[in-house]
Amino acid sequence: MNLPPLTLPKVINLTSDHLEDEREFSAAEVEEKITAPDSNLKIIREIAGYAYKHEQEEGRFPKILIFAVNDLPHTSHADQIVQICREEFGQGDDFVQKITGNPNVDRPLQKIRQFRNRPKPKIAVTVDMLSTGVDIPALEFIVFLRPVKSRILWVQMLGRGTRRCPEINKTHFTIFDCFDGTLIEYFKNTTDFFVEPPQKEQIPLPQVIENIYQNIDREYNIKVLIKRLRRIEKNMSGEAREKFVGYITDGDLGRFAGELPEKIKSDFTKTMKLLRDKDFQDLLQNYPRAKRSFLIGYEVADEVSSEIMVHAGSDYQKPEDYLEAFIRFVKENPEQIEAIKILLERPREWNTGVLNELREKLTRHKFPERELQKAHRLVYNKAIADIISMVKHAAREEEPILTAEERVDRAMQRVTAQKSFDEEQLKWLGLIREHLIQNLTIEVADFEVAPIFERHGGLTRARKVFKEQLEHLIGEINGAVAA
Numbered sequence: 001m002n003l004p005p006l007t008l009p010k011v012i013n014l015t016s017d018h019l020e021d022e023r024e025f026s027a028a029e030v031e032e033k034i035t036a037p038d039s040n041l042k043i044i045r046e047i048a049g050y051a052y053k054h055e056q057e058e059g060r061f062p063k064i065l066i067f068a069v070n071d072l073p074h075t076s077h078a079d080q081i082v083q084i085c086r087e088e089f090g091q092g093d094d095f096v097q098k099i100t101g102n103p104n105v106d107r108p109l110q111k112i113r114q115f116r117n118r119p120k121p122k123i124a125v126t127v128d129m130l131s132t133g134v135d136i137p138a139l140e141f142i143v144f145l146r147p148v149k150s151r152i153l154w155v156q157m158l159g160r161g162t163r164r165c166p167e168i169n170k171t172h173f174t175i176f177d178c179f180d181g182t183l184i185e186y187f188k189n190t191t192d193f194f195v196e197p198p199q200k201e202q203i204p205l206p207q208v209i210e211n212i213y214q215n216i217d218r219e220y221n222i223k224v225l226i227k228r229l230r231r232i233e234k235n236m237s238g239e240a241r242e243k244f245v246g247y248i249t250d251g252d253l254g255r256f257a258g259e260l261p262e263k264i265k266s267d268f269t270k271t272m273k274l275l276r277d278k279d280f281q282d283l284l285q286n287y288p289r290a291k292r293s294f295l296i297g298y299e300v301a302d303e304v305s306s307e308i309m310v311h312a313g314s315d316y317q318k319p320e321d322y323l324e325a326f327i328r329f330v331k332e333n334p335e336q337i338e339a340i341k342i343l344l345e346r347p348r349e350w351n352t353g354v355l356n357e358l359r360e361k362l363t364r365h366k367f368p369e370r371e372l373q374k375a376h377r378l379v380y381n382k383a384i385a386d387i388i389s390m391v392k393h394a395a396r397e398e399e400p401i402l403t404a405e406e407r408v409d410r411a412m413q414r415v416t417a418q419k420s421f422d423e424e425q426l427k428w429l430g431l432i433r434e435h436l437i438q439n440l441t442i443e444v445a446d447f448e449v450a451p452i453f454e455r456h457g458g459l460t461r462a463r464k465v466f467k468e469q470l471e472h473l474i475g476e477i478n479g480a481v482a483a
Helices: 027-034 037-058 077-089 108-117 151-159 182-187 205-213 218-235 238-244 253-266 268-275 278-286 319-332 338-345 352-364 369-380 387-395 404-416 423-439 458-482
Strands: 010-015 063-067 096-098 123-126 139-144 172-177 194-196 310-312 315-317
Touching (some): 037 077, 037 139, 037 172, 077 096, 077 123, 172 182, 205 268, 205 278, 218 278, 253 268, 404 458, 423 458
Parallel strands (some): 063 123, 096 123, 139 172
Antiparallel strands (some): 010 172, 310 315
8 A cells, every 4th residue: 555645634523432454654755744744844833723722612732642763863753843842832851752772862761650650741652662562541632643553563563542530530531643534544443432523624513503493404513503502511611601501490400401402302492592692602612611630649569561472463462371372282193194194103213304394384374483583582582493402392391592602512422422523524513603603504505505515615624524425424513413
């Protein structure tokens, strides 16, 4: 899928009650279009307009999370956005902060805590550090200035806005799709979020009431009016309730909204006279708002945690779950996958072809070597476990998890124990060791093509050094490596 042009953001409200796994973007187009300073400036100005309007209506400036493309040295998109926001909002450096995994970012976990618990920063610019695992209940604006390829990541990013925040009566959050609305459109059927499509311009409250009076799409406009009344009820102060007493029973706007359809049906004239009253309409638009308080938990011991996931095909799993699935796979498939059977039962048959088959079959079943090594590093604290160890340990828990170097050294000790070699043979055994650490198998043909052997005379020299024992030695070494 081609990258859509960068545009001013499509704005979508999401309530907190309610395809494909990957899409493609051209990296060159992303760099060219997204990191254009003029585009960034116009987008931030557009978002600022919404933020100030929100502040005027709700009595608070919204917490804003902006997802940037990257935080690379010299070409950091995140740095560009931070600088533009600081200049555009003009409220000091602590008003806008960058929170990324870049080593040059000072104390990122502390900044996450401040963004979550304190009045400032109001705006955080990140790349993916805040995409998962961090709760920020007061977050109300999420800005997508970076493309999103993964459905799972899209859901996780939206999840930053779903946390309830009773302290500010949060009823919804707003996302800004800066790709002409295509992110929302692409992923619209992949989440449980209820999406309220944006209107180019909200219909003024007096016009909604007049539409009801003039019987213009009456049922729809009644629903719109009820929704507006309920939102007013959530935000109004005790003083506002007292003012509404002059118009409705007990100033109970919620009950009035619930009874409105029946009132319009049973006594249209009296109800519309009240709704069209200019003073009543003015109160509906300019009612006294409830004052908002911000609680600072100085005595609260805060915790911020993160969790690394393992890529399992089109999904992501915890490393422990990923390895559990791998253990089941190895134990259930030795008869179907010959390479596993050889490792477990006939190690002397180990060779390059068997190793290649093992890697291919594991990758096909969503267990590529690199992801398995990542999971073993996280679960067992074992850096770069070799593929033989990972399979053997999955089949039999007592098998040790080794690196390639540890496995090869153990194999060479077994092969050379109780045997004597001359100086040149020991030199060649050292070359074989280096080759095995990189490849885990060795073949006669390797002596002809591998540079480490070619530099020392290749197969011809190896046969002279080991005489007629070369083939036997290779078989013994391979078997010891796989044992």
